[in-house]
Amino acid sequence: MGCDGGTIPKRHELVKGPKKVEKVDKNAELAAKWKYCALSQEKLKRPIVACDLGRLYNKDSIIEYLLDKSAERPNTEVVAHIRGIKDVKELNLTDNPAWEGERRNIKGDCYEDMNCAMFICPVVGLEMNGKHKFFYLQTCGCVFSERALKEVKTEICHKCGDPFQEDDLVVLNGTKEDVEKLQKTMEERRSKAKTAKKSKKSKDAKVSKKQDAAESCDVPKNTSEAESTPLDGDGSSQSAPGPSTSGECSKELKAPVGPVAGSKRSIQGMKDKSEIYKSLFTSHSSAKRTKDQISNWVTHTPYHF
Template sequence: MGCDGGTIPKRHELVKGPKKVEKIDKNAELVARWYYCTLSQEKLKRPIVTCELGRLYNKDAVIEFLLDKSPDKPHADSAAHIKSIKNVIELNLTDNPAWTGDKGNTKGDKYDEQRTQFICPVVGLEMNGKHRFCVLRQCGCVFSERALKEIKTDICHKCGANFKGDDVILLNGDKAEVEELRKKMEERRLRAKMEKKSKKTKPAEIVTASSHTEEVTAGPSGITNGSKTNPRDKISFVSSTESTDPKLSEKTVSSSAAKRSFPITNNQSEAYKSIFTSHSSAKRTKDQSSNWVTHTAYYF
């Protein structure tokens, strides 16, 4: 229909061009990223934590997410890389003395410059998104990037803890910076996984190595690590505990002697040789032997 009654349509009414790209209000984006939790979209309040990608969360929202990881929850993709509470860092923030909270403009009838609750403890810059802020992964202290660049040190300005260059995490960076932090996060987790696996395999290797050395060092005569074991000590408990039953003791000693074979050489003394059944003293007749328990624990 149309073009009746003498109306003349214009070109933009007949030909539809490409849709205009909607521009995002930068101030609204800064407020959403620096004043609200990425996961629950509620206002940030202590305790505040950050992930290894530099996003800000309320700690209770992260705990609820870890307890219930259903994919139907809103904004669950923003915390998919958080596997446990160890993957987040609790922020050690510095309060802003000029922040009055919501009491400054209760009616909302006037424009007031946006104030933030936290500042940099070194240079005093407000943590409102207009300045770049960083967190130290070891201690959780938060500073502006300007403070870390102007005062170059490997010691935290607030708590005095040592840190390295890889421990600095940029808060709310752009896409390229987030991808770089993601690569570092994956490398760090892979390194920790390999170290954990190596710690588990080391005790098993030590046990096998120690057992192998014991087998090698132990000689045929019972010598281990330079000390000689006396076979008499292995047999003495049989004679003391089973002396009441001669038949039982004779069977026990003979079975133990059959299990343990000790070679006899010419270098050994006669007292040592006499404890074995192959010695000539063990071949005496019943009339030649006495009826008491000898050191060889045999009854004849």
């Protein structure tokens, strides 16, 4: 059986077999991780930051995301763990002297080496293109290769001289296992920070309560010591036994006996005042009027009752 023009179809043109699995180009995958921002998919440019999971971002894109989280972005799940600018660290990178950037291939007629990277390890000189494992320090943000950390074992940063520990090392663009380990350590660190913050708040509250209690219980030192000192037959005064008033204050406050200072007292009930003085006030019996003297409508006089 022939088609138009007398051609004979082959078997693979008539029978459809299983689809071939598309393979991802490794060089393109590495370039997407190490040369482009994980959030905005733009080319990495200084300043460059990294999160606790080891992903690379442009600092401008992270700030824009934090300022407006409601905006629609294609890769918001990548930065879901970033709550603020403190969750990322600005990297201290070393430039590659062999990197010419986009100036070399402006016309597009030259070969572009995908393995050439913008940054290198300052100790060994390996290019940061994804073929070698790189770490960054959470203390200072300096970036080194795994080979440099193995060959030159030290607890001081090779570039800036700041001390660090093994827990401060974070893998850049690691495997799934590395990302899972980093996520566990990140959650543990955040939980420890929360507990420490709560304990600090409780301690501050206790200290403030103690200070308030101490201020309320303070007694002035220049108090009259001879308020109620009994006299003996010889005329010598004896101090009453017990703790001094200038020391600690009593825990239980007793209610004062007798009329409280500042309480309202009726002037007409005062026995030490004369009737002439009492008649000056409206509460006196002479100031009150009878029902016949009271008018049916209210006046502004203060003698109306």
